[in-house]
């Protein structure tokens with residue numbers, strides 16, 4: 001516990017691959033980084049990062065997601081959620097290199113929204129997203145065949161959360177659907193139900209369920225969960241025909257850890273606490289909390305909170321710790337009693353950032369993320385449908 005007003009949870013072991021070593025080539029995460037990384041204990045890393053960034057000047061633009069480590073955020077030109085960062089990247093056409101300190105699907109979105117002459121770089125290709133990994137394009141194509149066989153594909157609109165691969169976004173675009181963020185999921189559903197009778201929501205079942213039930217007034221019984229690991233998604237054709245929301249069986253391994261019990265425990269630990277959670281949390285957690293909203297909503301809410309107020313926040317730990325540091329006049333605790341970093345976000349560390357910047361300085365573009373042009377075209381259509389929703393541009397910029 002180093003921050004006034006912040007109660008540091010007790011650490012628990014995390015199953016991390018050694019940073020810079022090893023990866024799962026079958027996953028969204030890609031492959032391990034080539035070349036030698038500086039050692040993490042090198043006391044000159046901060047100075048090296050500063051020197052390389054200064055030497056690159058306006059040629060490089062560094063984006064930092066809210067869940068990134070402090071040591072990386074220090075070098076970010078802008079911070080934000082995934083969609084804001086993709087838009088920020090698109091607003092810098094003069095930058096030759098976009099260094100995306102986040103995870104793989106975010107860098108893909110930045111590549112889709114930026115000019116092809118700009119190189120989008122992910123400092124560690126093993127920084128993926130377990131949620132995005134839960135929906136592979138072949139599985140989703142197979143699921144669509146199941147909907148076709150049930151006779152409902154033509155009345156079903158696919159909506160995919162921003163946290164999905166470019167291939168899934170392109171699938172959504174090809175089948176008349178759109179992308180959404182946690183800020184605009186309700187508007188995306190509202191639009192989808194004007195275009196069809198059912199929504200096929202990918203890949204986060206919790207965001208889909210929470211939005212459908214709490215913001216669109218559907219019943220829990222209107223939602224079914226499609227399990228890609230079971231024949232027919234584990235559902236009968238009649239169940240699919242009766243459902244209004246067909247939720248993909250995916251979740252965030254960070255937000256999915258919180259339970260209703262953790263909410264009850266924090267209320268006992270911190271008298272008068274307001275519990276604020278992200279909509280990627282399980283439905284019962286959202287029901288037990290006081291407030292639910294996107295990362296940007298969480299930041300705005302804490303910024304506007306009165307001095308002396310107490311908050312338990314259910315989102316990624318790096319962000320919660322920074323909020324506590326920025327608001328020493330408020331008591332800010334992490335919702336869980338144990339550590340809940342996003343392990344893949346944490347793969348981007350100072351050695352990887354230094355390695356990336358120094359390679360760029362020496363004329364080597366490393367770890368470039370390039371989306372196939374046809375995939376990018378359809379993904380862009382799905383992203384543009386989101387941007388065309390009423391009020392979405394304004395929300396996306398905040």
Ligand code: SF4
Nearest residue numbers: 129130131252254342
């Ligand atoms: S916090 Fe969850 S959704 Fe975000 S990158 Fe990590 S695993 Fe993916």
